[in-house]
Amino acid sequence: MIQIKDLQYKINGKIILEDIFLELAEGEFAAIIGPNGAGKSTLVKLILGLLELKEGSIFIDGVEHYSWLKNNTIGYLPQYEEFDNAFPATALDIVLMGLAGQLPLGTHFNKNHKQKAMEALEQTGVAHLAKELIGKLSGGEFQRVLLARALVSESKYLILDEPEASLDRPSVESFFALLKELNSKGKTIITISHDLTTLSKYCSFLVCLNRRLHCHNQMELIDADVIHKTFGDSLRIIEKDY
Amino acid sequence: MFSFSFLVYAFLGALLSGISLAVFAPFVTLRRISYLGEALSHIAFAGIALAILAGLNLTVTTLIFVMLIALGITLLAKKHNIQESNTITIFLSLSMALGIILISLSKNYSFDLASYLFGNVLLITRNEIIALAVLSVLNIAFVCFFYKELFYLTYNPVMAKVYRIKTDLVNLIFMLLLAANIVINVKSAGIILVTAQLILPAVIAFNLVHRLSKAIVISVLVAVFSAFIGFYFSFLLNLPTGACIVVFEAILYFLSLLFSV
Numbered sequence: 001m002i003q004i005k006d007l008q009y010k011i012n013g014k015i016i017l018e019d020i021f022l023e024l025a026e027g028e029f030a031a032i033i034g035p036n037g038a039g040k041s042t043l044v045k046l047i048l049g050l051l052e053l054k055e056g057s058i059f060i061d062g063v064e065h066y067s068w069l070k071n072n073t074i075g076y077l078p079q080y081e082e083f084d085n086a087f088p089a090t091a092l093d094i095v096l097m098g099l100a101g102q103l104p105l106g107t108h109f110n111k112n113h114k115q116k117a118m119e120a121l122e123q124t125g126v127a128h129l130a131k132e133l134i135g136k137l138s139g140g141e142f143q144r145v146l147l148a149r150a151l152v153s154e155s156k157y158l159i160l161d162e163p164e165a166s167l168d169r170p171s172v173e174s175f176f177a178l179l180k181e182l183n184s185k186g187k188t189i190i191t192i193s194h195d196l197t198t199l200s201k202y203c204s205f206l207v208c209l210n211r212r213l214h215c216h217n218q219m220e221l222i223d224a225d226v227i228h229k230t231f232g233d234s235l236r237i238i239e240k241d242y
Numbered sequence: 243m244f245s246f247s248f249l250v251y252a253f254l255g256a257l258l259s260g261i262s263l264a265v266f267a268p269f270v271t272l273r274r275i276s277y278l279g280e281a282l283s284h285i286a287f288a289g290i291a292l293a294i295l296a297g298l299n300l301t302v303t304t305l306i307f308v309m310l311i312a313l314g315i316t317l318l319a320k321k322h323n324i325q326e327s328n329t330i331t332i333f334l335s336l337s338m339a340l341g342i343i344l345i346s347l348s349k350n351y352s353f354d355l356a357s358y359l360f361g362n363v364l365l366i367t368r369n370e371i372i373a374l375a376v377l378s379v380l381n382i383a384f385v386c387f388f389y390k391e392l393f394y395l396t397y398n399p400v401m402a403k404v405y406r407i408k409t410d411l412v413n414l415i416f417m418l419l420l421a422a423n424i425v426i427n428v429k430s431a432g433i434i435l436v437t438a439q440l441i442l443p444a445v446i447a448f449n450l451v452h453r454l455s456k457a458i459v460i461s462v463l464v465a466v467f468s469a470f471i472g473f474y475f476s477f478l479l480n481l482p483t484g485a486c487i488v489v490f491e492a493i494l495y496f497l498s499l500l501f502s503v
Contacts (some may be wrong), residue, residue, distance in 0.1 A: 048404055069406070076404050083398055087272060088452045097394050101406030106387045131451055153405060 001025055002047065002157070002188075007056030009042055016042050019212050020056065024205065026156070029183040032192045034209035040192045041079065043209065044159050047190075048074055054238065060157070073101060075150030078144070079161040079192075085135040089122045091145045092130040095120055098152040120148035124178065139166030143175070151182070158182065160191040163196070176202045248364060249477070255366035256473050256483055258374035259431045260439055260465030262423050265381040267444035267465075268457045272396045275326065279440035281334040282424045283433040288337035289425070291344035292343050301370075305425045311337060312421035316414055361432025363483045373426050377419075379426070384419060384457065388412045393454060435484035439465060442491040449498040464494060 001129060007020035017039040024030050032040045045051040047058055049069045058065040060072070075098070083089075095117040096109055103109070121127040124144040137145065143166055151157055160179075164172045172195060180202045183189050193199050199206070208214040255499030263279075270276050289307030293300045311333050319326045385392065394402040395409040395416075402409045427436045447460035479486075 050400065050403065074404070075405055076401075078401070081398065081401065084272065084274075086448070087397055088448070088454045088457060089393075089397055093393070094397075097397070097401065097407070098403055100390055100394055100402075101408070103390070105391065105408055105411075108390060149405075 001059075001061060002190075003059040004043075004047075005057045005059075007040070007043075007046070007053070007058065009046060009051070009054070015211060017046075017209075017211060022207065022213060024188065026188050027183070027186060028205045029180065029190070029203045030205040030207055031187045031192065031203040032207040032209055033194065033196065033199070038210040041161055044076075044161055044190070044192060048076055048159065073098075073153045073155045075153050075155040075158040077146050077150050077158075077160040077163055079165055081142075081146060083134065087134065089134050090131050091121065091126065091134060091137065091141075091148075092117055094134055094145050095130075095148045095152050098149040102153070109213055117148070117152050120152040121145070122150060124148045125174075140168065140171045143167060147175075147178075156186070156188055156189050158189045160189070162192050164193060164195050164196065172198055249373055251366050252363045252483065253469070253473050255363045255374065255430045256370050256372065256469040257466060258378050258488060259363075259427045259435070260443070260469045260487070261462055262374055262378040262381050262428060263436065263439035264443040264461040264465035265378070265385055265458060266416075266420055266423065266441050267442075267461050269392055269396050270420070270440045270449060271444040271448070272454075275330075276437070276441045277327070278330055278426060280433065280437045281330045282308055282312065282421055283436050284334055285337040286340035286428050288344065288427055291341040295344045295348045301373075301425065301429070305422060308421045308425050309418050312417040313414070316417045320410070324353045339497075345381070345458070352424065361430050361435060361484050363430045367432040370426065370430060374430075376424055377426055381419060381423065383413060383424060385481065386501045388415075389455070392416065396454075410453055432484050435488055438491060442488075443468075446491070446495050446498045449495075449502040452503060464491065468494065 002022075002024040004020050004022040007017060009017040032043065034040050043101070044052065046053055047060075047065065049066060053065075060068040071227070083124065092114065096113060098120070099109070099113050099116065103113075118127060118130060121130055124147045126141055126144045126148065129141055132143060134145070143163060147163075148159075150160075158179075163175060163179075167175055176198050179189055179191070183204075191199075191203070268278060271376045284354070286304050286308050289304030290300060292298070292307060293303035296303070315326065315329045316331055318324060318329045318332075391402075391407055391409055391412040394405075394407050395413055399409055399413075424436055425440075443461035443464040444457065446464050447457040450460055451457050468487050468491045473483055474489070475481065476483040476486040
């Protein structure tokens with residue numbers, strides 16, 4: 001379970017997040033929605049320990065999150081992964097990164113680790129790209145490699161920041177179907193997304209965020225009023241599939 | 243050719259200098275911190291000036307000074323979330339300014355800027371050869387032992403942190419070793435050769451292979467080959483050794499473009 005209590009976050013005095021109280025039970029498939037600049041990525045980075053928490057607290061499985069993160073990993077798929085296109089790494093190298101922190105300093109990957117990484121690549125449907133250099137992969141293929149990296153770490157939590165950003169429409173559907181399958185096997189998933197059509201199909205819990213939390217209800221409760229509270233006039237629900 | 247012991251020392255100096263720097267070159271190039279090599283060699287200027295003014299041992303004082311600055315760059319960038327490039331520039335400016343002030347205070351000393359820029363491998367001592375050999379072994383051992391951590395630190399330090407890869411300690415050792423390499427090399431090789439050896443062997447290697455482990459081996463081979471050829475032509479034509487090595491590596495770089503994979 002992830003519990004957030006009385007969290008505030010400011011950058012140079014500007015309030016990014018305030019009065020955040022949230023509880024995410026194990027096994028949820030939660031979606032965080034909100035307009036640009038609502039603090040969605042900031043909230044995720046605070047949970048991951050990538051930003052320093054100054055006010056409030058985060059607990060994971062009942063343990064203060066910095067302590068929890070010392071011994072555990074959260075599978076994370078960032079919106080954009082910064083890397084040099086010419087970096088000499090294959091898809092397999094990137095997936096193995098998910099295991100690297102679990103190995104003692106100075107040890108090397110063995111056959112067993114590589115086998116695990118290959119299985120994760122198979123799970124995300126890109127095992128045939130294992131030996132491809134990452135600079136040669138399409139955006140969608142690379143997303144699946146990053147998902148495989150998140151999976152190989154065998155973390156019970158998976159956080160995704162706008163995974164649909166570099167996927168075309170059919171790929172978004174199959175990607176979320178894969179996430180749903182993982183969720184049904186017990187993985188707790190938190191995803192930031194703007195794709196309400198897809199979220200309403202797959203997610204079980206909704207976090208509407210615009211600096212403050214506006215609601216955290218079941219997905220079927222998404223209605224125009226909730227969306228209006230979160231996004232203001234910047235977004236309307238479009239019923240028709242695009 | 244090797245009938246004079248000082249020539250043997252000079253050749254060993256050029257060879258070990260190339261090996262010690264070329265091991266780190268692929269990481270320096272991929273992390274896009276090749277200017278760090280140049281910056282640290284300029285930072286060494288303040289250390290040299292301090293040693294001259296205080297009458298201390300030149301190498302030891304400069305080594306401690308540059309390693310402390312390298313530590314400062316790493317810690318400041320980490321603690322205050324400042325880009326390493328900015329902290330490097332801050333310390334570079336400060337050290338150069340301090341160096342100039344210290345040299346101007348030391349009125350009895352005329353600083354030989356040419357030897358500082360280009361070095362003089364012919365003046366290398368036995369102790370410096372030993373230091374370079376020890377450094378080369380340390381560098382190779384460090385890269386072999388921490389290859390996994392160095393690989394992911396170079397790929398993306400933020401994601402390395404997410405996946406709990408212990409990059410902080412490895413990055414610190416990397417910076418300190420790099421600083422030590424530069425200080426030991428700058429006297430014999432000079433700033434220009436040190437900077438070149440931290441870039442050219444690696445970019446040549448990456449033109450030929452797409453695996454980091456192979457690139458490290460090729461980078462070292464390029465440095466060794468260049469030391470042989472550069473030294474040979476420097477002896478034959480009575481030209482500065484460091485400059486000959488740089489010119490030969492630059493030629494190899496342009497040739498490697500033809501075989502780029």
